[in-house]
Amino acid sequence: MVKKLVLVTQAASTCPTYAQWLFQFFGSNITLETFSVEANDFPAMSKDADLYIVAATSTDAFSQVMETIPPERKVVSPTITFFKKEIDALRQLPKGTRAMLVNLSVEMAIESIAELNRLGITQIEFTPVYPGSSYPPDVELAITPGEACYAPPTVLRVLDLGPRVFSANTLMEIALALGFTWFPKSQEFRTYAASLADPGQSLASLWSANLKTETYLDILMGALETGILGVDRDGRIFALNSVAETMLGLRREDAIGQSLTFVCRDLARQLTETDRRQKTSRLIQLGDTYLNLATAPVAWQGEWIGCFVLLQRFTEEENRQHQFRLQLYHRGYQSKYVFDDIIGQSDIMQRTKQIAARMARTESAILLTGESGTGKELFAHSIHNASRRRDMPFVAINCAALSESLLESELFGYDEGAFTGAKKGGKLGLFEYAHRGTLFLDEIEGMSQTLQVKLLRVLQEKEFMRVGGNRIIPTDVRIIAASNEDILELVHQGAFRKDLYYRLNTLPIAIPPLRDRGEDLFLIARHLMEKNGVCFTFSPQAQAVLRTYPWEGNVRELANLVEYLSMLGKDQVEAEDLPIYLRESARPAAAPVPSGGPPDFQRLAQGREEAFIFLVCALGRSEQGIGRGTLLRLAREEGLPLTEQEIRDMLHALHGLGLVSVSRGRGGSRLTRSGQQLCQQLYDSFNKQVK
The missing domain is CATH 3.30.450.20 (PAS domain)
Structure with a gap:
């Protein structure tokens, strides 16, 4: 009996390819109607088909198509894959290759990347690119599943994998839904399955090898x-x-x-x-x-x-479930770095690495703080590799890069039917993938208050539930969180939960900015030169400019500078070769430190006059109390290498002299009347020195 099929794809261009495969395998046994979400013609589909094949990738599109299908009808949502020969070609690309994955939409691009990762292509760093999206101008390779026409003009090489095709398991599901029990035995299917990179073909191979002697x-x-x-x-x-x-x-x-x-x-x-x-x-x-x-x-x-x-x-x-998690999440997120990969000989960096190495041997949560580009992720990788969990998964996610609902489903997974368009069978979350390993939550300050509550429960109870689920899942995961912001200040502002902060801040590590690391600047620059295959030196004048530049982008900014200077082709870089913005933004030499103030203050500040005078003057410029986080930010803007603990100790010492009042809670610190008089004396002394 001839079966009626309806095929709905996301893009109209993919309909002929999928239809060709269906006719090749099932031939005169089927009739086929084809529609696409792009053409918006699917509402006109027949309502009495024996099977509906819905290949719409986006959640909204899938929901729209499903609403037009009678609820009692059979539906297959296909999985698609690549041929083995195309995957073998990608395996020849070296580790660290950067490439754009070009497809029709962000969902299709991400789905293609996930499929390639699942098939073992983890050595390539993919960037999803689709019509209307931005793209990295320095990436010269584009890889696309049949959509080469959307490759940006900046690419120099395009690898077209051809349109993705139905997996062997999908064809089996279609055949069984139609009652075609002869299909698994067909030579055409066995030949097709053997040509796929999809590991699902093993069941078909097993079937065909034993059909003559044993039952299914x-x-x-x-x-x-x-x-x-x-x-x-x-x-x-x-x-x-x-x-x-x-x-x-x-x-x-x-x-x-x-x-x-x-x-x-x-x-x-x-x-x-x-x-x-x-x-x-x-x-x-x-x-x-x-x-x-x-x-x-x-x-x-x-x-x-x-x-x-x-x-x-x-x-x-x-143990088997744990191995499945490792295989499913084998996407290049394993821990890559150790402490020896963190370059730096400065005392402050050596001390930070030593503290992190000691903390790595514990099981407590770690909170990494520091400016953007200081190397927080390097430290997270290194801590994992120095811990007893080194042989287990290291999973990283940026909390600020995803919406609340998407971040929730990524962290905790979801059960089938949890929401419209949810993947059949549900989806594992990162807490399951990272079981017995480490979960790195970057930019934790970007997490919503609702998710902060759920994360706190996981940290306290060591268990969670999937979205839409009703089953408690135990988990053994070590959390390393990182933030570019002053989390304590966010707690005072009510933007971050205090209980979660103190749970994460069990072992705090502050990563120093590049401007406070002295000659590490030139060690890192030399390493970046070696990485880029170039070699040049800096003249004394250029070195002086680099030492006084604030480096707000830290190592990332330095990497950009080295790449820029490598294009000059000079053996020695002079000060005038440096970008104008860098020369103009370099910090001026420190102004003379004014003297004056009561004897007790002079004895207290001896050897640290600049820091204490900064603190008094900063408080003197505000009529309101100032929090430690704000003072830390102002100190960094002034180029003073202070930590929050040092500021706390200095405020306590000034309070002991009756110069500063320190409020509990959000009141911050402010000058007393004596402190205001001292501030005025310091200003007068400074003005005399300047004259």
């Missing part, structure tokens, strides 16, 4: 490392594989046809009538062994006829 059921049961029993409606065993034989101490020839109660009373007692008629998954104990028990009821023409019982040893299942 026997092959499947023998291939799985799970104990499987088949129990009919009368409680008699009709199927039993070798793994279940070993687990239960049974012999297949003695058990088949016998009552489960007769041959294995312990298991029969724990397998209720509800278990046999509904899907079940729980932990049971047989003797001294804990097993994961799952049941899959079987119906024929609407009538229940029995069930399959699946058994796995608990420890084996836990």
